[in-house]
Amino acid sequence: MPSEPPRPLRADAARNSAKILRAARQVYAEQGPDAPLEEIARRAGVGIATLYRRFPDKAVLIRAALDQSFTEELAPVIEEALDDADPRRGLARVIETAVALTARDHNMVTAARNAGGFPMDAGARFFASLAPLIRRGQDAGLVRADLVLDDVRRIMSMLVSVLWTLDPREDGWRRYVGLLLDGLKPEAASPLPPPAPLLIRRPGG
Amino acid sequence: MPSEPPRPLRADAARNSAKILRAARQVYAEQGPDAPLEEIARRAGVGIATLYRRFPDKAVLIRAALDQSFTEELAPVIEEALDDADPRRGLARVIETAVALTARDHNMVTAARNAGGFPMDAGARFFASLAPLIRRGQDAGLVRADLVLDDVRRIMSMLVSVLWTLDPREDGWRRYVGLLLDGLKPEAASPLPPPAPLLIRRPGG
């Protein structure tokens, strides 16, 4: 099934798209997770219909905004981690940075969550780039051999859910990064059931 | 600050409350997480205003329903676990049962989540009852010494979030129960930041 290459957006449409994403970040940061989409459209200087034209629903919009900052700000950390002499430390740093970013954008994450979105298909590229790091850790005997990439993705998802139980201004989540990473050590490994495919759900599913 | 003892519900009010909880379970099981509250009121045979009178918002209603089945169905498992010769196995069984129940009520959990509720203050009593189990595991050197009760609560919360990434009809979550429990072994323990107080958020926070 050869899917057609999607035509690129027209210039004005792309411009609006960017304005909306920028506005979304601002508005959620200032007004909290319950900010209405109309406010975002107003701030972006576009009509509400345009917002829905670019982003079919609230969850998609927020995920796009998260994905953007996620991808941009995490890239340098990943490069650094890939060169780290200790692969487990590299992995730890990437995960910590990712959670810290998520904590910073807490309002948006909450809004996405309330809209039924699964925040963690933000940064898909990001996770893929971790594969060599994991492999190296496993080859060095520092990471349990049965760990797969989807596990790391789910670990991020778990850590994000922990944010919800913490004061967003503190970094209490670090404790759970540590706890999870301890579970990745080979010396703790007991046999696990096989990994199941990662399901991405749409709102209302 | 002496808080007044809350008067018990009048007989008819209590009856309605029970009818609403029962209807909520049915409706969510049959119609999925997007079922409207009006449908629940209709099914319960009460007016929508009565529903809101008993349960100030959607999240509270669902949490009450979850809490009920949670508490009832988990009690025997907990008793059994408290007597288990291997405290870590006992802990594992309790957690597994709790996640299995949550998976069974997946629609309701999703609905609560989308309503901004934190599903895991359901079963508060349940968690408290785990304290002696943890203590025994620690005394026997089977559970890391720095584990606190809130950690277990957050672990449950993390496991629930993993359900979101899995086929609800399968039991792929068992892998992550294993992963988390491996992180509780003393032989994997590296120093952790101190635990932070557990925050219960209201919708829109």
Next chain:
DNA sequence: ACAGAACCGATAGTCGACTATCGATTGATA
């Protein structure tokens, strides 16, 4: 068994997410 409080159903209204439509622009292309 009766009085007053507590509770009820119905109803009307607000707000935000989302859909559909339409005439008026604006950008890609010849």
Next chain:
DNA sequence: TATCAATCGATAGTCGACTATCGGTTCTGT
């Protein structure tokens, strides 16, 4: 630069969560 499609803003409407109100009903304590 003229054309035509892509895009736009505005607007009207649906739906569900939630609030407020009100006259009627049902408990509960005496």
